[in-house]
Amino acid sequence: MKFITDTNIRASFHTVAYENEEQLCECRVNVDDDTWTVSSWYASKGNNNKGYGKATLKACLDEIYKKHGLPKRIEYIWNGTNSYVLDWLNKHFGAISKCPIAVQKYASEDDWDSHIYILNKDKFLNYFEIVA
Numbered sequence: 001m002k003f004i005t006d007t008n009i010r011a012s013f014h015t016v017a018y019e020n021e022e023q024l025c026e027c028r029v030n031v032d033d034d035t036w037t038v039s040s041w042y043a044s045k046g047n048n049n050k051g052y053g054k055a056t057l058k059a060c061l062d063e064i065y066k067k068h069g070l071p072k073r074i075e076y077i078w079n080g081t082n083s084y085v086l087d088w089l090n091k092h093f094g095a096i097s098k099c100p101i102a103v104q105k106y107a108s109e110d111d112w113d114s115h116i117y118i119l120n121k122d123k124f125l126n127y128f129e130i131v132a
Contacts, residue, residue: 015060
């Protein structure tokens, strides 16, 4: 498997995994101050549950770690699709919404913060084997 990571001046890291010209997975992680935010992460159709996702995100995180060191905070933007993703984030990283429960419960409109989850940094870094 081959990984290609590109970055731009705004510290957005985009990694794509390929094998024999076929795109297997891709992810994007933004770095702002000492926060890493996973803003996009998905396997191509037919490539779920094969380990490509974890390998791709790990490759991206390795690049970020080399350039920025360890973060103080890890966030994940969940688009609200596929509830199993949020279940997985909760199970492995204790995901906590940035949006206060009162806002989630009573707001009539969708709030962007309700899609951003703070993850347990140590669990996340250990899961992806990013250690100092």
